[in-house]
Amino acid sequence: MGLLWIPLLPMLGTLMPLLASRFSRNSIAIFTALLPAIALILLFKQAPAVFSGEVLAVSFEWIPLAGLDVAFRLDGLAWLFALLILGIGQLIILYARYYLSEQDNMPLFYSYLLLFMTAMLGIVLSGNLIQLWFFWELTSISSFLLIGFWSHKSEARKGARMALTVTGAGGLALLAGLLLVGQVVGSYDLSTVLASGDLIREHAAYPVILVLVLLGAFTKSAQFPFHFWLPHAMSAPTPVSAYLHSATMVKAGIFLMARMYPVLSGTELWFLIVSMTGLATLLIGAYVALFKHDLKGLLAYSTISHLGLITLLLGMNTQLSTVAAIFHIINHAAFKASLFMAAGIIDHETGTRDMRQINGLWKYMPHTATLAMVAAASMAGVPLLNGFLSKEMFFAETLQQVTLGSLSWMVPVFATLGTVFSVAYSARFIHDVFFNGEPVDLPKTPHEPPRFMRIPVEVLIALCLLIGIFPTFVVGPLLAVASTAALGGDLPNYSLAIWHGFNIPLLMSFLAMVGGLIIYYNRKHLFRFQAQFPEADAKLIFEWMMQQLVKGCTSIMQKLENGSLQRYIYLLIFLAMILMAGPMIDLNATEGHKSQLPIDNLSLIAAIILAVATLATVLFNRKRLVSIISLSVVGLIVSLAFARFSAPDLALTQLSVEVVTMILMLLALFFLPQNTPKESHPRRLVRDLSLAGIIGGVIGTINYAMITRPLDSISWFFLENSKSGGGGTNVVNVILVDFRGLDTLGEISVLGIAALGIFKLIVRMRLYMPSSDSTGRPWAVGRHPMMLSVVSQSLLPLALLVSAYIFLRGHNMPGGGFIAGLITSVAIIQQYIAHGVDWIKDRLRINYQWLVASGILVAALTGVGSWFFNRPFLTTWYDYFNLPIIGEFELASAMLFDLGVYLTVIGATLMILANLGKLTTNQSPAMKENN
Amino acid sequence: MIQQHLTLLPVVFPLIMGALILLPPITNSLVRQRNVTLLTSLVLIALSIWMVQIASSGSIQLYYLGDWKPPFGILFVADRTSALMVLLSSILTLGALLYATGGDDKTGMFFYPLFLFQIAGINGAFLTGDLFNLFVFFEVLLIASYSLLIHGGGKQRTQAAMHYVILNLVGSAFFLFALGILYGTLGTLNMADMAARIHQLQPDEQALVKAGGLLLLVVFGLKSALLPLQFWLPRTYSAASAPVAALFAIMTKVGIYSILRVHTLVFGPEAGDLANLIQPWLWPMSLLTLAIGAIGALASPSLRMLASNLVIISVGTLLLAAAIATPQATAAALYYLVHSTLIAAALFLLADVIGEQRGKPGDRFVSARRVQQPVLLGTAFFVSALSLAGMPPFSGFVGKLMLLQASSLPSIASWVWPTLLISSLAVIIALARAGTSLFWRVSGENSATETPPLFKLSGVWLLLLCSPLMVIFAGSITEYTRLAAEQLFNIQPTIDLILQQGAK
Amino acid sequence: MDAKPRFRLVPMPVQSALLFVVWLLMNNTLAVGHIFLAATLAFTIPLLVNGLQNPQPTVRKPLLALRYFLLVLMDIVIANMQVAVLILGPLKKMQPGFVAVPLDINQNLPITLLASTVSLTPGTVSCDVSEDKRWLYIHALNLVDEQALIHSIKTRYEAPLKEIFGC
Amino acid sequence: MLKTALLLVNVMIAIALLLSLWRLIQGPSLADRILALDTLYINSIALIILLGMYMGSPLYFEAALLIALLGFVSTAALCKYLLRGDIIE
Amino acid sequence: MNWIELILSFFVLLGGLFMLIGSIGLARLPDFYMRLHAPTKATTLGVGSLLIASMLFFSIKNSMFSIHEILITIFLFITAPVSAHMMAKAALHVDTDTLERTQGVEAHKAATAGGNPPAKADLVNKQKGSEN
Amino acid sequence: MEALFAFSIGLLTAAGVFLSLRGRSFPVVVGITLLSYAVNLFLFSSGRLTINGAAVLGTSEVYADPVPQALVLTAIVIGFAMTAFVLILAMRSRADLGNDHVDGRLAVEPEEKKK
Numbered sequence A: 001m002g003l004l005w006i007p008l009l010p011m012l013g014t015l016m017p018l019l020a021s022r023f024s025r026n027s028i029a030i031f032t033a034l035l036p037a038i039a040l041i042l043l044f045k046q047a048p049a050v051f052s053g054e055v056l057a058v059s060f061e062w063i064p065l066a067g068l069d070v071a072f073r074l075d076g077l078a079w080l081f082a083l084l085i086l087g088i089g090q091l092i093i094l095y096a097r098y099y100l101s102e103q104d105n106m107p108l109f110y111s112y113l114l115l116f117m118t119a120m121l122g123i124v125l126s127g128n129l130i131q132l133w134f135f136w137e138l139t140s141i142s143s144f145l146l147i148g149f150w151s152h153k154s155e156a157r158k159g160a161r162m163a164l165t166v167t168g169a170g171g172l173a174l175l176a177g178l179l180l181v182g183q184v185v186g187s188y189d190l191s192t193v194l195a196s197g198d199l200i201r202e203h204a205a206y207p208v209i210l211v212l213v214l215l216g217a218f219t220k221s222a223q224f225p226f227h228f229w230l231p232h233a234m235s236a237p238t239p240v241s242a243y244l245h246s247a248t249m250v251k252a253g254i255f256l257m258a259r260m261y262p263v264l265s266g267t268e269l270w271f272l273i274v275s276m277t278g279l280a281t282l283l284i285g286a287y288v289a290l291f292k293h294d295l296k297g298l299l300a301y302s303t304i305s306h307l308g309l310i311t312l313l314l315g316m317n318t319q320l321s322t323v324a325a326i327f328h329i330i331n332h333a334a335f336k337a338s339l340f341m342a343a344g345i346i347d348h349e350t351g352t353r354d355m356r357q358i359n360g361l362w363k364y365m366p367h368t369a370t371l372a373m374v375a376a377a378s379m380a381g382v383p384l385l386n387g388f389l390s391k392e393m394f395f396a397e398t399l400q401q402v403t404l405g406s407l408s409w410m411v412p413v414f415a416t417l418g419t420v421f422s423v424a425y426s427a428r429f430i431h432d433v434f435f436n437g438e439p440v441d442l443p444k445t446p447h448e449p450p451r452f453m454r455i456p457v458e459v460l461i462a463l464c465l466l467i468g469i470f471p472t473f474v475v476g477p478l479l480a481v482a483s484t485a486a487l488g489g490d491l492p493n494y495s496l497a498i499w500h501g502f503n504i505p506l507l508m509s510f511l512a513m514v515g516g517l518i519i520y521y522n523r524k525h526l527f528r529f530q531a532q533f534p535e536a537d538a539k540l541i542f543e544w545m546m547q548q549l550v551k552g553c554t555s556i557m558q559k560l561e562n563g564s565l566q567r568y569i570y571l572l573i574f575l576a577m578i579l580m581a582g583p584m585i586d587l588n589a590t591e592g593h594k595s596q597l598p599i600d601n602l603s604l605i606a607a608i609i610l611a612v613a614t615l616a617t618v619l620f621n622r623k624r625l626v627s628i629i630s631l632s633v634v635g636l637i638v639s640l641a642f643a644r645f646s647a648p649d650l651a652l653t654q655l656s657v658e659v660v661t662m663i664l665m666l667l668a669l670f671f672l673p674q675n676t677p678k679e680s681h682p683r684r685l686v687r688d689l690s691l692a693g694i695i696g697g698v699i700g701t702i703n704y705a706m707i708t709r710p711l712d713s714i715s716w717f718f719l720e721n722s723k724s725g726g727g728g729t730n731v732v733n734v735i736l737v738d739f740r741g742l743d744t745l746g747e748i749s750v751l752g753i754a755a756l757g758i759f760k761l762i763v764r765m766r767l768y769m770p771s772s773d774s775t776g777r778p779w780a781v782g783r784h785p786m787m788l789s790v791v792s793q794s795l796l797p798l799a800l801l802v803s804a805y806i807f808l809r810g811h812n813m814p815g816g817g818f819i820a821g822l823i824t825s826v827a828i829i830q831q832y833i834a835h836g837v838d839w840i841k842d843r844l845r846i847n848y849q850w851l852v853a854s855g856i857l858v859a860a861l862t863g864v865g866s867w868f869f870n871r872p873f874l875t876t877w878y879d880y881f882n883l884p885i886i887g888e889f890e891l892a893s894a895m896l897f898d899l900g901v902y903l904t905v906i907g908a909t910l911m912i913l914a915n916l917g918k919l920t921t922n923q924s925p926a927m928k929e930n931n
Numbered sequence B: 001m002i003q004q005h006l007t008l009l010p011v012v013f014p015l016i017m018g019a020l021i022l023l024p025p026i027t028n029s030l031v032r033q034r035n036v037t038l039l040t041s042l043v044l045i046a047l048s049i050w051m052v053q054i055a056s057s058g059s060i061q062l063y064y065l066g067d068w069k070p071p072f073g074i075l076f077v078a079d080r081t082s083a084l085m086v087l088l089s090s091i092l093t094l095g096a097l098l099y100a101t102g103g104d105d106k107t108g109m110f111f112y113p114l115f116l117f118q119i120a121g122i123n124g125a126f127l128t129g130d131l132f133n134l135f136v137f138f139e140v141l142l143i144a145s146y147s148l149l150i151h152g153g154g155k156q157r158t159q160a161a162m163h164y165v166i167l168n169l170v171g172s173a174f175f176l177f178a179l180g181i182l183y184g185t186l187g188t189l190n191m192a193d194m195a196a197r198i199h200q201l202q203p204d205e206q207a208l209v210k211a212g213g214l215l216l217l218v219v220f221g222l223k224s225a226l227l228p229l230q231f232w233l234p235r236t237y238s239a240a241s242a243p244v245a246a247l248f249a250i251m252t253k254v255g256i257y258s259i260l261r262v263h264t265l266v267f268g269p270e271a272g273d274l275a276n277l278i279q280p281w282l283w284p285m286s287l288l289t290l291a292i293g294a295i296g297a298l299a300s301p302s303l304r305m306l307a308s309n310l311v312i313i314s315v316g317t318l319l320l321a322a323a324i325a326t327p328q329a330t331a332a333a334l335y336y337l338v339h340s341t342l343i344a345a346a347l348f349l350l351a352d353v354i355g356e357q358r359g360k361p362g363d364r365f366v367s368a369r370r371v372q373q374p375v376l377l378g379t380a381f382f383v384s385a386l387s388l389a390g391m392p393p394f395s396g397f398v399g400k401l402m403l404l405q406a407s408s409l410p411s412i413a414s415w416v417w418p419t420l421l422i423s424s425l426a427v428i429i430a431l432a433r434a435g436t437s438l439f440w441r442v443s444g445e446n447s448a449t450e451t452p453p454l455f456k457l458s459g460v461w462l463l464l465l466c467s468p469l470m471v472i473f474a475g476s477i478t479e480y481t482r483l484a485a486e487q488l489f490n491i492q493p494t495i496d497l498i499l500q501q502g503a504k
Numbered sequence C: 001m002d003a004k005p006r007f008r009l010v011p012m013p014v015q016s017a018l019l020f021v022v023w024l025l026m027n028n029t030l031a032v033g034h035i036f037l038a039a040t041l042a043f044t045i046p047l048l049v050n051g052l053q054n055p056q057p058t059v060r061k062p063l064l065a066l067r068y069f070l071l072v073l074m075d076i077v078i079a080n081m082q083v084a085v086l087i088l089g090p091l092k093k094m095q096p097g098f099v100a101v102p103l104d105i106n107q108n109l110p111i112t113l114l115a116s117t118v119s120l121t122p123g124t125v126s127c128d129v130s131e132d133k134r135w136l137y138i139h140a141l142n143l144v145d146e147q148a149l150i151h152s153i154k155t156r157y158e159a160p161l162k163e164i165f166g167c
Numbered sequence D: 001m002l003k004t005a006l007l008l009v010n011v012m013i014a015i016a017l018l019l020s021l022w023r024l025i026q027g028p029s030l031a032d033r034i035l036a037l038d039t040l041y042i043n044s045i046a047l048i049i050l051l052g053m054y055m056g057s058p059l060y061f062e063a064a065l066l067i068a069l070l071g072f073v074s075t076a077a078l079c080k081y082l083l084r085g086d087i088i089e
Numbered sequence E: 001m002n003w004i005e006l007i008l009s010f011f012v013l014l015g016g017l018f019m020l021i022g023s024i025g026l027a028r029l030p031d032f033y034m035r036l037h038a039p040t041k042a043t044t045l046g047v048g049s050l051l052i053a054s055m056l057f058f059s060i061k062n063s064m065f066s067i068h069e070i071l072i073t074i075f076l077f078i079t080a081p082v083s084a085h086m087m088a089k090a091a092l093h094v095d096t097d098t099l100e101r102t103q104g105v106e107a108h109k110a111a112t113a114g115g116n117p118p119a120k121a122d123l124v125n126k127q128k129g130s131e132n
Numbered sequence F: 001m002e003a004l005f006a007f008s009i010g011l012l013t014a015a016g017v018f019l020s021l022r023g024r025s026f027p028v029v030v031g032i033t034l035l036s037y038a039v040n041l042f043l044f045s046s047g048r049l050t051i052n053g054a055a056v057l058g059t060s061e062v063y064a065d066p067v068p069q070a071l072v073l074t075a076i077v078i079g080f081a082m083t084a085f086v087l088i089l090a091m092r093s094r095a096d097l098g099n100d101h102v103d104g105r106l107a108v109e110p111e112e113k114k115k
């Protein structure tokens, strides 16, 4: 269980600084350090077991479906990395306490830092590949926050974004790779995977897996050509650079390669990709580092170079080289973290990081200078320091490899060359900063930093020395156990002695040392040579690429999404037609075998009228009023068609809807242009006409094919049960109010909602009200023709009577609440037309909104009523009663439902039409202030 | 009694409450309207949790409207999937409503009743087992959405509404053509009955039914913003007022749900000659939808626009799952659907707050004054961004992960994985750009205007909280979606259940 | 005219009677249930719409009204024959024209009835009523003698109407 | 005999419909088109009554009644539109 | 039985004939105001006759008094003149062309002027003129 | 008869689609109205064409399929609501944007003056 707490404690620790934010800076730092410190202790408590070769593991089920368990696994490799993370983490916390200024949000910084720490621990301790990826991404995210911590700096924002983009992309590749691994192995459990090396290497997907996983590793570890983000991450506060960009995050990629070493390595492909990438990175990083004037820039490229070195070692496919890689991981973490911290102190004390300004600091801060120089010497590989040991091992290994065949000599040569530059930039770091005359224009006068700020550096330098001098004693067991884990088996023989006698690696070291110093001495020529090449700033290029990407995307979107409804409709219909092509081809015979009705002359004439009126609607579409009139003819013929083909209810409904629609169109047309100008390009007309023709043809064909085939439908049930089950003989109406009453409830809701929506549209509408008709003639003077008024008001009672008639008979004969409602509405609208709004408003006080609501409510509650008889919603009830004198009559709950329909229809129609009419009057609808 | 009618309540309850709100005394005071609506939404959550609980046992709840048995009457079906969708809509509703109480409810009339009507329509679409009834509920939710879209007024909204409404009208026309074809060949409206009858067709009738099924794809594709029918979405969603946009986050999902439902039940793997009717089309279109969404995300000049494009990406992702058409992919899709809906909604709300606090530049990605609540909003943005980008530790990664796993057959993966992963990267880039512009690129301090009321932000947090919760409980949630997907694909028992009940 | 009408239980007796009859007509029945229903509707509908009625002069002489109705009916039949002949005959002979008929009645309902009668009967359509309600403009299909036309309208239709409504 | 008469009238009304349509298309003025529409409504009433008799079904009466009622409203609305533009004011 | 059919046929044919004549007039007459006469008149009688036929037909068919068709007639008789009136008014307003030989120019002008009363003198002159 | 019916539906559809592809709001609305006629007739005919068989019990021997009729009735009402909404929206759009284009233009028509 102790294992579980190791990542868990830092995770809880993210909250500590936030909780402690009210206390002093020291307290915040202490609170922050507390939980990771305990975790570190716990880590040491696991040491005996781990060093004895045990693999500790703990796991719980989390998302079994995705193969994701909460699984932690501690072996030597993980222990080593956890030690780096937690140990250096403690130092960084201490260092940051002094580094951060009063203006910085220290609790937030610490919180981010611990979040990152958690993520790193998660990676190294993961016992499940998916979980590993989970924490992998978490490091990208937390490092984004840390790099961008000084968000007011443009540098920081861009650097953070770049890092996130590159490592994020790598993370996605890694995910794919890990998923493939899981696919091949059949499990995401790390132990299982590590035991399946052969299976993976022999699988067809191995190259893909390898490339994907390596993409993840290379981006994270800043390997060429993905190295460019790392220097720009230097805009982060220095503790971040020291922690993330030397000791931990960039090592995550290395860790991954080491972790997967047993399953992925050992092939030629591995060698080619990994070692060549490492070699290139090593050279480029070392070369560029020399030319950086920025202190942290130099360190960043140096880091890239050393990461390249480790990668190269891992790529060489030998056990010893792997041991060397692990060893160098430790050493690099120690000297590079201390160098970054020293750089931070210098930056902190001088106010700049430009080495052209910073000179001769030896005088001002000898203590710090000593520390930094030791670290830099270690970086250069000076004997008696830790860097020297792993470098020797590296040289030795470069001499062993033969995979490149006759070109194998290149590896040691380039390795030496890389080290030459490494020595050169180390020399530059030492000479240029601490000697080389007096400082130039420093913003501050430098002096030694606070006592405690130096302690972390001192600890790390001590480590460098101790390892350098007593390697076997200090680091031997750790290296052994970590290497065993990385190799996934037995350890090779190696010696950690300082002195191996005069041999080629020593010669190479010597050459490198001398060569480096020579190069540094002649740096002026080299700088001049380098100055010929325009400096390609990765950040600028990256930003430019991003901008081009955004620009490109924007122009694509502007071209595609041009705001033209016509195009969208066209696409919609076009797509539908494309999809229809297949079925139309499949359709062998358009005509079916059902016997067809003969054409009678009236139907023919009606069809002709329909066709002519339809064409007239289209052809006159620019004269809008004429278009409306033609449209009503179409509607009329459609109603007649319904009547002709045995659907009286539909005919009635269509007729009433028709008139209301026409009134509505007239009301709206008043505020719209009366005519449509001619603007369609002939080509567009042809295009639209062809599409319209095709869809018309397709729909017509489908229709013909459908209605000439026999149908076996469920309708018999309704005909059989209408009377007995629904209590009505008009089957259509019984379907509407009973069998499918819910449709009707939905339908009146739609109507009611439309009324509300239209009211919303009308309220506060700014109007274009023409004072004359389209020909410029002023409107007629008389508002309400007398004859119309007189006749309309006399028709009103009659119309109401008719609607009562239609309503009451609906259940047994054509009719019903909807049609009745429309008739009532039309009658009332006719009063509006004939008498005007002012006249009506004193005489008719109906709140249409309430009418709509109560209509829906009546219908819905009628449905609910059946619950009290233990029946589902909308179960109808009917019965026949016998009263003296009056005789037998029927009562049905469906009538109450229909009443709801009736009320809604009236409410909605009038809410729409009357309010629309009121727009031009002083009764114009306004939004109620209802609070 | 309530349990007996539980399946119906998510539809009828908001409908009745919506009508009640339009009547005095509630209609006379906005405060009363607020309270009643919030209460309604809480009750809806309780009801839908109950539904999910019942559904999770694996039993399919059937509700016979009017006591008419299938295939004759209208039938409501609450299985695991539909119960989950109803729960989703209820949670979303509460979040959006809480936000709306911050003042968006005042900028136009009838906000609350329209909201409830739309919920009724959405839930109806989720629950109904009858194709025509589905059409009716589509129309209910559409007309309510039209009215809500114009809430608050303004040029952009009107123009967006014009496009949205007209396109959907054409879409509805296609829906009715499709319904006509299906009734005219299969002779029934109940979806289970259709699935049963589809085997008895003559070849030519099959061609007709095929046409109907494909037309339905167009209709559902339009609702769900499938390429090339997605153009309306960014403008519409980014024009809508924040709570409305948040609610709209589920609208596309209604289309996707319908595809999952109809094209699995009627035209699914067991439809004989018509099996997997739409999959060949869905493949390229969903991949392209993902691509266009990613391009749009990169091109987005404002957070709302970005959120809209993220919705398109989620649509592409979900339809990709529908194209894969396996229970495994569908399980992933259902999880992803819930997550993406909630978080996209939260992002729309958040965009509004951020926009308000940044002054004139609003939520556009340009330098502006600092937001008043940088930590609060920054954290909220961070959570939503990570979720939507599919990055750990928030909910997006689970769905993405499962979908990748579901598409790991080499033939599929070579298409799906790059598209999914590259679009993820695009989202990461776009969101990183958004976050750094909105929170980090500040010029000057915020002149202290009043901070938004607590309630308003609680809506955002409610929705965002779902993300970590969905990760923590991912095990049981994915187990639920797995069983839901299996239920969705194992159609024969469903058909038997529905039609045997009818025969009784 | 705009004064709010006082509440009356049966505000429009004539309409009520009409509604009663029309209901039975529509339903083609004399069943007791329907008579009861008809009475109910004839009672309630006027109550509902009473507010929406401008007061109109009442019929003073019902018998005369009936006579007038029959007269018009007969004229309609004749008018239709005449017009049919005109329409089918040679168009060149036709002499269309506008006529202004000075009015003696000045209330809305009688004027409306007169105008309607004019429209329904021989070859004339009433086009407009002047704002001061003193002129009725008529279009005649074949205007042979303007004065005779004016005269016939005034004596044949306007005079009885004036008498019926007593104005 | 009645059948023959009905058939004959059928043809007459068909021609009437076509003539009205012709006027509707021809215009020339808007008033002409409104008049033609009004006539089409009336023709339709006749058509429906005829249809009722032809089929021997009383189910079509309401449709005719409705056309009579609604045709008037739409004619009045159209005329009001020509006169005032604003049909409800 | 035969004479009933005869009567029925008569009314049916009469109705159809008038319907046709009305439409012929609509199509044939030379100006709007003249066309206005044709349908509004012919159709009242046309529809009337058909309705009478229908009444007879259903009364006999169902051996039950069926006179609800009268209702349609009532409606038409009430509304047709108003429709005509409105159409004429509209036509006057938009100044629809009249046949050149149309008489009563002054009355036409007066009516066109929005139904304002005509100048007294004009009409007096007019009346005088017609007396001459 | 069936062919005539199908032809009419095809024509209505074509006309509706053509108009809905125009650039101004009003023709588009008219086009959608035409399209909805086509749709209603289409849905109606899914129950096949029947003459003299209204589904009123006791009035004939063979009845037309009542189900599509009920569906069409619902569709008509919904279509009406939708048409009303889009029409008023077109009006609002003109008021807000100053023109009745549907292709995203924002130019104000000079000849129209605001009240």
Ligand code: NA
Residues within 6 Å of the ligand: A354, A355, A356, A357, A358, A359, A360, A432, A433, A436
């Ligand atoms: Na220097």
Ligand code: NA
Residues within 6 Å of the ligand: A916, A917, A918, A919, A920, A921, D086, D087, D088, D089
């Ligand atoms: Na008005």
